[in-house]
């Protein structure tokens with residue numbers, strides 16, 4: 001079912017044709033009077049359903065969306081997770097990771113099927129940066145709402161740009177919040193559950209939850225089991241290797257775990273030896289950011305955390 005006013009209209013129409021009981025969301029009660037006409041079938045009745053509020057979570061098998069998924073689960077509300085396959089060449093390993101993580105998810109919308117040449121352009125021109133990717137995923141997921149819903153968007157501390165930041169900018173979030181709230185029949189609320197966390201902080205947060213037994217109902221009984229789960233997450237832009245050990249995503253993942261004292265060894269090649277270009281970039285930019293108090297690119301906490309690890313693991 002899609003989150004559109006026509007869904008409600010169709011329910012009236014179908015029930016009118018078959019003479020069934022019409023079950024509509026409570027919020028649309030007023031429409032009942034409109035159809036209380038002499039021609040209506042004798043047994044045409046109305047029921048009102050008050051659907052449980054649900055949380056919709058986009059998942060990718062990566063660290064951020066996995067943490068979001070568990071935050072949603074802890075709310076006790078009904079949670080549905082979706083993976084959007086846009087034909088990206090690393091989609092296979094993200095879906096593999098979701099299965100390994102035990103996340104119950106549905107796959108949506110493979111856009112390759114209706115856009116000729118999309119996949120070639122996608123893999124050659126855009127790599128991992130696809131314009132309007134978040135816009136597409138979030139609006140598509142909002143349309144899956146089966147009742148009043150909250151939609152999670154896993155942006156981290158420092159990732160929301162003041163301006164000119166595409167679909168992670170404040171301006172974009174303002175417009176999206178406005179449009180989702182006007183959706184029919186179910187308004188959708190946008191939430192950013194990890195916006196005050198960095199990658200390193202979200203690992204720390206999750207391990208802390210495990211230590212105080214907040215994750216037991218999901219089968220995670222202690223800190224080690226939480227570590228075992230999080231190390232199953234995958235984030236890498238390489239189309240062939242699971243974790244290539246050469247890309248920026250691999251470095252970020254390594255730094256975040258290392259900050260928490262967890263040594264990852266699931267990279268194809270040693271990550272610190274093969275990402276020196278990115279390490280130099282971080283060292284320079286983050287040192288400058290701290291010196292100039294300019295956190296428009298990286299948040300202050302991220303600078304401190306990443307520099308802490310980089311300085312203890314100097315590039316040779």
Ligand SMILES: [Zn+2]
Nearest residue numbers: 236244247250
């Ligand atoms: Zn990689």
